[in-house]
Amino acid sequence: MGAEPLIRLRDVAKVYRSGGRRVTAVSNVTLDVAEGSMVALVGPSGCGKTTVLKILAGLHQADAGEVRIGNAASGFVPGHDVGMVFQQALLLKWRTILDNVMLPADILGLPRRAARARARCLLELVGLHGCEDRYPYELSGGMQQRAAIARALLHDPKLILMDEPFGALDALTRERMNLEMRRIWRDSGKTIVFVTHSIQEAVFLGSSCAVLTAGPARMADTFEIDLPVERGLDIKTTEAFGGYVRRIYGLLGLE
Amino acid sequence: MPDAPGPTSPPAPPGGADAAEAALQRREERRRTAWRWLAILVVHVGLVLAWQFGVRASGLPAVVLPAPTDIIVTLAKQNYAWADNTWVTAAEIVGGYLLAVVGGVVLALLFSWSRLLTVAVFPVLVTLNMVPKVALGPLVITWFSYGLRTNMLITFSLCVFPILLTTLRGLREVEPDLLDLVRSLRGSRWAVFRTIQLPGSLPFILSGMKVGAVLAVAGAVVGEFIASDRGLAYLMIQVQSSLDTPAMFMAVLLLTLLGMALYLAVLLLELALVPRDARR
Numbered sequence: 001m002g003a004e005p006l007i008r009l010r011d012v013a014k015v016y017r018s019g020g021r022r023v024t025a026v027s028n029v030t031l032d033v034a035e036g037s038m039v040a041l042v043g044p045s046g047c048g049k050t051t052v053l054k055i056l057a058g059l060h061q062a063d064a065g066e067v068r069i070g071n072a073a074s075g076f077v078p079g080h081d082v083g084m085v086f087q088q089a090l091l092l093k094w095r096t097i098l099d100n101v102m103l104p105a106d107i108l109g110l111p112r113r114a115a116r117a118r119a120r121c122l123l124e125l126v127g128l129h130g131c132e133d134r135y136p137y138e139l140s141g142g143m144q145q146r147a148a149i150a151r152a153l154l155h156d157p158k159l160i161l162m163d164e165p166f167g168a169l170d171a172l173t174r175e176r177m178n179l180e181m182r183r184i185w186r187d188s189g190k191t192i193v194f195v196t197h198s199i200q201e202a203v204f205l206g207s208s209c210a211v212l213t214a215g216p217a218r219m220a221d222t223f224e225i226d227l228p229v230e231r232g233l234d235i236k237t238t239e240a241f242g243g244y245v246r247r248i249y250g251l252l253g254l255e
Numbered sequence: 256m257p258d259a260p261g262p263t264s265p266p267a268p269p270g271g272a273d274a275a276e277a278a279l280q281r282r283e284e285r286r287r288t289a290w291r292w293l294a295i296l297v298v299h300v301g302l303v304l305a306w307q308f309g310v311r312a313s314g315l316p317a318v319v320l321p322a323p324t325d326i327i328v329t330l331a332k333q334n335y336a337w338a339d340n341t342w343v344t345a346a347e348i349v350g351g352y353l354l355a356v357v358g359g360v361v362l363a364l365l366f367s368w369s370r371l372l373t374v375a376v377f378p379v380l381v382t383l384n385m386v387p388k389v390a391l392g393p394l395v396i397t398w399f400s401y402g403l404r405t406n407m408l409i410t411f412s413l414c415v416f417p418i419l420l421t422t423l424r425g426l427r428e429v430e431p432d433l434l435d436l437v438r439s440l441r442g443s444r445w446a447v448f449r450t451i452q453l454p455g456s457l458p459f460i461l462s463g464m465k466v467g468a469v470l471a472v473a474g475a476v477v478g479e480f481i482a483s484d485r486g487l488a489y490l491m492i493q494v495q496s497s498l499d500t501p502a503m504f505m506a507v508l509l510l511t512l513l514g515m516a517l518y519l520a521v522l523l524l525e526l527a528l529v530p531r532d533a534r535r
């Protein structure tokens with residue numbers, strides 16, 4: 001891993017003004033995200049984790065602190081280097097799955113032929129081979145979310161941002177998607193920052209983890225998750241896994 | 256389990272019992288559709304026949320209620336210039352209607368883009384919508400003199416509101432997260448409109464266009480009633496003074512056919528543009 005992180009956040013804060021009142025959405029977020037890592041932002045509702053994600057996506061400006069994305073070795077082009085996945089798949093219902101995955105190409109004006117070929121490869125990667133010409137309503141929630149992940153990868157962005165990507169799925173599908181996500185992350189080699197309020201998910205997926213608390217909205221701690229790269233669901237029963245889960249419980253005051 | 260198997264086993268292609276079942280269902284549906292059309296045809300032909308023989312049996316004079324055959328033969332009267340008059344009215348309807356479609360969609364787009372415009376102008380439009388447009392006819396004619404363009408304007412004023420309002424609803428029905436997704440790609444407003452808002456609001460636009468299509472004929476007719484020198488409704492006023500009731504019926508019939516043609520065109524457009532599960 002290169003010495004210089006892809007993302008460098010120092011004391012980042014964001015304040016919303018609503019009707020004369022100032023609401024701190026998030027404060028003192030200090031975080032380094034190494035290139036090629038998968039970082040979990042975990043915390044309860046209202047802790048500002050989505051705000052951090054939106055700042056990284058360039059959708060919000062931070063009110064204080066330093067935000068730097070990209071480094072000397074690897075430049076960062078806003079717009080071209082961000083892929084987003086949300087809790088809902090948000091597929092366009094009038095487009096086929098393949099054309100849905102093509103959406104970033106349409107918006108960025110990428111060459112269509114190459115993008116189409118890449119979209120097919122990505123559908124293969126996320127396990128949707130054979131679904132190219134289907135419409136979203138023909139797919140289950142989990143399959144739709146796979147398509148949304150392929151769409152986020154289409155324009156080959158350096159950074160993938162995921163906001164509760166599996167929050168709308170049932171528990172079993174979610175476990176399966178967690179396994180798949182580890183594989184997709186390793187196969188694609190992307191830097192991924194994802195938001196979750198599932199502590200188990202954060203520890204299982206993350207190569208590191210930032211814990212945010214609500215009221216006051218601030219970052220409590222950030223640490224590496226030093227578990228084997230090769231992770232099966234059985235890792236959740238190990239002592240090391242439990243240790244990380246307990247640590248997050250402690251930070252969130254749930255112990 | 257709602258989720259599909261992993262990458263190793265792609266979803267099974269449709270086939271076997273499911274395909275046979277689906278084919279059976281399609282055939283059944285086709286049969287029912289055929290029956291429905293037959294019923295529609297029989298009822299309409301039956302009504303016309305009842306009209307024809309009812310009038311003949313009762314001996315009502317054609318001035319009061321002409322039989323269908325009395326109406327048809329008026330087409331032969333050269334001095335009524337049916338083709339020209341139909342053409343003029345059709346031009347008024349289609350012209351005013353197309354203006355309303357373009358104007359309604361463009362206005363809706365501007366409203367969805369600009370909060371200021373929405374706050375400042377939209378309430379005025381809502382109030383204007385309350386004005387009975389038909390009552391504005393004499394004013395419009397005072398301002399612009401009578402003629403084809405004035406009648407298009409009256410048609411436009413009747414059709415534009417339903418199209419504007421439904422389109423606006425469609426444009427606003429965009430998931431905020433989807434907008435974020437496009438913005439994260441630095442997509443322009445135009446990109447949002449082109450890739451998401453326009454296709455997403457097509458079902459809404461078309462439902463507004465259907466309402467507008469019905470109103471369009473009324474707009475042209477009102478214009479011609481108030482002041483004109485051509486058109487089917489103008490002709491109606493003329494033949495009324497000579498008590499040619501069959502010709503009045505013919506004019507109404509042709510106006511109805513114009514309205515149906517316009518409605519049909521919109522339906523075909525919807526069939527072509529909107530996927531089945533999104534039609535309104």
